[in-house]
Amino acid sequence: MKKSLSSFILVLFLSLPLSSFAGAPLDSVKGNVDKVLDVLRDPALKGESGKKTKKAKIRTISDKMFDYNELSRRTLGQNWTKLNAEQQKEFTELYKSILEDAYVDKIVTYTDEKILYNKENPLTEKTVEVQTTIVTKKADIPIFYRVIQKGPEWRVYDVVIEGVSLINNYRTQFREILTNKTPEALLETLRKKVGKA
Amino acid sequence: MKKILYFVIACIFLLAHGVLAQYSSAYAEANTSVTSGDQKPAQQREMESSVAVQPKSEGVSTTGHQQTEAREAVSEEEQIAENDVVTIADPIKPWNTAMYHVNDKFYFWLLKPASQGYSTVVPEDIRLSVSNFFKNLTTPIRFVSSLLQLKVKKAGNELVRFVYNSTAGIGGLADVAKTDLDIKRHEEDLGQTFGHYGIGHGFYIVWPILGPSSLRDTVGMVGDWFLDPVYYVNPLEASLGISAYDRVNETSFYIGDYEDLKKAAIDPYVSIRDAYTQNRKKKVEE
Numbered sequence: 001m002k003k004s005l006s007s008f009i010l011v012l013f014l015s016l017p018l019s020s021f022a023g024a025p026l027d028s029v030k031g032n033v034d035k036v037l038d039v040l041r042d043p044a045l046k047g048e049s050g051k052k053t054k055k056a057k058i059r060t061i062s063d064k065m066f067d068y069n070e071l072s073r074r075t076l077g078q079n080w081t082k083l084n085a086e087q088q089k090e091f092t093e094l095y096k097s098i099l100e101d102a103y104v105d106k107i108v109t110y111t112d113e114k115i116l117y118n119k120e121n122p123l124t125e126k127t128v129e130v131q132t133t134i135v136t137k138k139a140d141i142p143i144f145y146r147v148i149q150k151g152p153e154w155r156v157y158d159v160v161i162e163g164v165s166l167i168n169n170y171r172t173q174f175r176e177i178l179t180n181k182t183p184e185a186l187l188e189t190l191r192k193k194v195g196k197a
Numbered sequence: 198m199k200k201i202l203y204f205v206i207a208c209i210f211l212l213a214h215g216v217l218a219q220y221s222s223a224y225a226e227a228n229t230s231v232t233s234g235d236q237k238p239a240q241q242r243e244m245e246s247s248v249a250v251q252p253k254s255e256g257v258s259t260t261g262h263q264q265t266e267a268r269e270a271v272s273e274e275e276q277i278a279e280n281d282v283v284t285i286a287d288p289i290k291p292w293n294t295a296m297y298h299v300n301d302k303f304y305f306w307l308l309k310p311a312s313q314g315y316s317t318v319v320p321e322d323i324r325l326s327v328s329n330f331f332k333n334l335t336t337p338i339r340f341v342s343s344l345l346q347l348k349v350k351k352a353g354n355e356l357v358r359f360v361y362n363s364t365a366g367i368g369g370l371a372d373v374a375k376t377d378l379d380i381k382r383h384e385e386d387l388g389q390t391f392g393h394y395g396i397g398h399g400f401y402i403v404w405p406i407l408g409p410s411s412l413r414d415t416v417g418m419v420g421d422w423f424l425d426p427v428y429y430v431n432p433l434e435a436s437l438g439i440s441a442y443d444r445v446n447e448t449s450f451y452i453g454d455y456e457d458l459k460k461a462a463i464d465p466y467v468s469i470r471d472a473y474t475q476n477r478k479k480k481v482e483e
Binding site for chain 2: 098099101102106137138162163164168169171172176177190
């Protein structure tokens with residue numbers, strides 16, 4: 001009797017789609033953020049050479065954590081189709097470099113801020129907003145990760161800090177450029193930016 | 198006295214503007230359609246999003262086939278995300294751009310060196326106490342703004358915070374209301390109050406030294422001054438000196454943030470304008 005009950009439960013669990021487990025998006029974000037924190041707190045990585053290793057490791061984590069393709073498409077929105085397939089690919093690469101250059105440097109300076117994982121806020125069928133707070137001595141900073149389900153994984157496509165959405169902020173900038181200029185000119189601007197950084 | 202009268206007149210004007218906006222749809226449309234990149238009227242944009250939700254429905258009129266193609270390629274969710282974008286009119290961009298550069302120099306030549314020097318001399322805990330002290334002084338701004346929005350509980354919280362921090366927190370130096378009573382400060386100001394009643398930004402304004410603002414938030418900011426005890430300090434030089442000190446102390450916590458924003462941006466002016474608009478929208482909604 002007991003055995004049949006447990007196998008029944010097992011079958012029940014197996015038949016459930018992964019997404020129905022509440023908390024998967026939050027756990028995914030938390031898992032990745034924890035990995036980053038582990039790197040930052042690694043006592044073996046000290047000094048300038050340690051900093052370089054830290055940055056490289058964080059980039060590896062961010063590749064898995066973020067869906068840069070989704071992020072790029074959503075950033076350009078309707079303008080995405082103005083780019084041909086090749087341009088789209090290059091845009092995604094350049095945009096990724098810009099974001100990593102800007103934010104990895106910043107993250108490496110973080111020390112012992114506490115992070116609270118508050119809740120999940122479903123946006124659509126496939127997207128969820130994971131709401132977190134960074135507690136510093138000075139203030140509480142709300143950081144929301146918007147994630148999309150890709151197969152069994154949840155990957156970040158937008159980060160909202162103090163109400164400011166990353167992709168919306170860049171969309172406004174890119175839109176201003178694409179109103180007057182060609183996609184090729186936009187790519188040239190990005191190439192210069194990456195080359196400079 | 199005269200200044201207060203001018204301010205009241207300005208408030209009445211803004212409120213009338215808000216009431217009109219709520220009751221006249223044509224008026225509201227004229228306001229919302231002023232966007233930087235997207236020149237479509239609000240109604241049309243709504244219609245388009247409904248097209249995207251039901252891509253198979255036939256006979257829906259659209260604006261030119263190029264956009265129709267684009268919309269077929271983007272998913273429903275992306276369309277939703279697109280509608281999420283908030284924009285602000287920027288008719289005085291030449292002035293704003295000039296002031297953006299002025300403020301950039303102001304930061305790098307004056308504010309940043311002053312804050313950096315200050316923070317090397319003054320320990321963080323003391324700077325935090327100074328910050329708490331000034332935040333406690335501006336309680337009237339948050340209290341009155343909460344009341345005007347009929348957020349009675351928030352107004353009450355501000356009152357409790359003020360009494361508790363002023364006494365147990367030694368004149369506001371310690372934010373004991375947060376640590377002991379778990380009552381947090383909630384940012385409210387008159388600009389947000391106008392926003393709460395449906396008044397739009399009007400347009401974007403960058404003020405020298407004071408930074409990004411809008412027509413609505415400028416009127417709010419001037420009103421906030423009247424609710425700030427520091428404004429009533431005599432002589433004017435002393436009042437301005439105290440404000441400058443508050444600014445330097447506050448900046449000491451955020452050195453590097455502006456630099457990072459500039460580094461990350463493709464067009465820093467547009468990035469800041471958008472961040473301002475998004476952040477204010479969130480604050481109004483809270």
